[in-house]
């Protein structure tokens with residue numbers, strides 16, 4: 121693997137750690153408000169599909185082995201199979217979808233891919249929250265979707281727009297896109 125790719129993957133995993141610590145715990149739900157969705161969309165819209173999903177996978181593996189990279193400096197395999205683990209696993213699929221569609225020149229495809237990725241993350245997140253806690257679907261939606269969805273819809277758009285601007289300013293080969 122090229123050194124530049126390894127550096128970019130490490131950088132993106134580190135960025136995910138930073139975005140994960142931008143967290144606000146909410147008193148009415150165990151799911152924290154975080155900047156992780158923004159981070160996954162930004163990284164996946166900026167980097168090619170050979171980099172961003174690998175960076176997210178490494179971030180997840182670091183967390184799984186106990187390094188406190190997840191929200192609120194949590195970590196461990198139990199975090200992945202716990203109430204909030206579905207969102208984390210969903211980040212990987214979100215990154216795969218978003219990074220593939222981000223390569224398109226068609227803006228509609230780029231935005232649609234990012235929002236499909238976001239939907240996948242919420243499907244995984246809410247379903248795992250429901251299954252692990254034994255909540256009803258209504259309660260899982262109230263705890264894991266309604267408090268965040270408006271913010272994440274806006275953050276997704278902001279991340280796609282920022283990534284497009286950054287891409288225009290940075291030579292393609294620096295981001296391993298050529």
Ligand SMILES: O=C(O)CCCC[C@@H]1SC[C@@H]2NC(=O)N[C@@H]21
Pocket residue numbers: 140151152153154155156157190191192194199204205207208245264268272
């Ligand atoms: O423990 C973790 O690191 C995962 C936390 C997941 C938080 C989810 S991601 C989607 C939704 N948007 C937020 O701001 N918080 C939840």
